[in-house]
Amino acid sequence: MARTEEYALGEYTFPRGWFMIADATEVNQTPQAIRYFAQDMVIYRGESGRVVVIDAYCPHMGAHFAKNTSSYVVLDGEQVQGDSIRCPFHGWKFSPEGNCEEVPYSPVSNPPNACVKSWPVVERAGCVFLWHDPEGEQPDYDVPVLPEWDDANWVQWKIDHLGEIDCHPIELVDNIADKAHLTPIHGSSEAQYFENVFDGHIVIQDFAAGHRTLASEVLTNYTWYTGPGILMSRMGGDYESIIQICHTPVEDGQVRVWHALLVKSADASNPDKGIAYAREYQEVSRLALMQDYEIWANKNPCFQLLKVIGDGPFGQVRRWYKQFYDPREEALKIQEKCNGRIVTKGTVRDPWPEKKS
Ligand code: FES
Ligand SMILES: [Fe+2]
Known part of the structure; x- marks a missing residue:
């Protein structure tokens, strides 16, 4: 570990x-x-x-x-x-x-x-x-509230317990910047855009592309970390849905992981049908996460990546992530340095600049 x-x-x-x-x-x-x-x-x-x-x-x-x-x-x-x-x-x-x-x-x-x-x-x-909180203080932000949880038009999730992995949580958080894994791991195609926004204790990934299993056409993902261990993603695919992926350190270098999917009912007039679709769709989403999970469970730690043009802003994500390992005073300085938006090029909306001959 x-x-x-x-x-x-x-x-x-x-x-x-x-x-x-x-x-x-x-x-x-x-x-x-x-x-x-x-x-x-x-x-x-x-x-x-x-x-x-x-x-x-x-x-x-x-x-x-x-x-x-x-x-x-x-x-x-x-x-x-x-x-x-x-x-x-x-x-x-x-x-x-x-x-x-x-x-x-x-x-x-x-x-x-x-x-x-x-x-x-x-x-x-x-x-x-x-x-x-290593400083023993009270929380300085809140756990996100999803109004959809209590909305009868949405099907509440049943949590998938994914167990423990001998992998440092930073390797899971890297994923928020990882544009280049989306095609080989998840089967994304024709990326429309990919950008990250750093905002205090939150980091966002805004992304749209085709997807082999979760959408017949374009899948939009608005994904964000609230702090170091709670990821949510609003997905617009075949159904509207919200993913929650949580990971929590158990030991130094080991995390426990959960997955869940809140799905807009496919048929609000027929709750049983809505639940059946939601469970099926959650399973497809879980399997997509397991594609990452298999990598995390078997990879070597990456202390220093060999970055090339086309990789997402891993360095900035790691700088952002450091704020949670330092006292608040230091964390504010890290936030100030990180806040902002980074576009990763090589997409339909933000193509590579034309090569000069
Ligand atoms: S009451 Fe004696 S050990 Fe707890
Ligand atoms: Fe992934």
């Missing part, structure tokens, strides 16, 4: 930002062990419906909050109470903010230092996102 340090990305091993950590349908009142950013955490849904993520180990004597099946706290269903969690070892109870609320056998209810780290989380469009 190639590590962050080898890419010289910045001060931090793991980037700042919102990251997907769970499919919301799988989070319930049974606390579950999860691991991201090389840290053990526990996720559960409180009785109010709120999703809570805390560090996995109890500050009292280090028991794991979720890896237990035999304590009577667990067997008697007393682990999640309200939105709080009780440790299976000695029964200390912690609020969703991570403060100790009760020590059942002691008059001391909140001993000093009896705090467990609680992570900021939001639930959006069937996914749980966590804010990871």
